[in-house]
Amino acid sequence: MLNSVAPEVKSPEGLHADALLAWYDRHRRRLPWRALPGEKPDPYRVWLSEIMLQQTTVKTVGPYFQAFLTRWPTVDAMAESDEEDILKAWAGLGYYSRARNLHACARFVSARLDGRFPDTVEGLRQLPGIGAYTAAAVAAIAFDRRAAVVDGNVERVVTRLEALETPLPQAKPRIAEIVDGMTPADRPGDFAQGMMDLGATICTPKRPACGLCPYLPFCRARREGTQETFPRKAPKARRPLRRGAAFWIVRPDGWVLVRKRPDKGLLGGMTEIPSSVWSEDFDSGTAVNYAPLKAKWRKLPGEVSHGFTHFELAVSVYAADALLSTKAPADCRWVRLDELDGEALPTVMRKIVALARGS
DNA sequence: CACTCGTGGCC
């Protein structure tokens, strides 16, 4: 009789998983990409959401996810699109290599894998834009594979649970080891999502709600009253200020000159208002040397400020009028003013447009 | 391993 079998002796990690899953069953967030209890998750939606959520908040991703899903309901539909359309739809979301990898991944899965995502960590890991975290997350959430899912939330939860003194990113291998030990064979996807929900709603960076935490009895940092000091982190380099110039060129019929940026590097593949290099020692006296064509430039009042991850940017905007007959220089093209909104313009470029149009 | 790569929100 099965009933006569001795009950499984649970490790402390197993108890952790039970406490977490019970909490998740009561408090799970309802998210657009998340299957309801008992529903089978759609790997395409799981993958799409995971790519968008890389370093991006749930709130920001929401409308983008809905728009993408409506326009490209399946991986095959996305594979049939042009990269340019993906970039336009991604504009404003940031980290634009994600969009290019998204498109490349869709094409690979559609053409080479018959439209089906790999159902293992190793298979997923080979795809463009999918690293250690996303491979584990998709395997666990979409295919119920036991995989150690470690994102920023999980790092915070685990370093607090264990009061881990090793700073990030040095502690990453140890954290992955601990999470692997905690992850149950049963419901690994719910466990992963539960850990992330816990980090997002209870075990928050500041003022964690320890009183509501299912891990309260197990948490070493809380016991020592040091929970807010974890995770330890290596000090960050502070961001330098770079300067540059952008060139707003308008034809008499109201069309403006735009340019496609190189595929690699900052804002790769996106559309720009033709701009100079951005550098710490930028010489504003020679700014117009960077203009895409010769013209009578007037410097517009004010400047555009924009923060990137590793530097702060200040851009001066120069405006000029072009003849109707002016040909677009290399990599440039003319665009109607009222069609600028639909372009693959990153946020910093939209700020430049706003300044120019307001002048 | 250290660096590059966006953006918006929060206190």
Added chain:
DNA sequence: TGGCCAAGAGT
């Protein structure tokens, strides 16, 4: 206001 943070990946 400025630093920090968010379901990291690629090189």
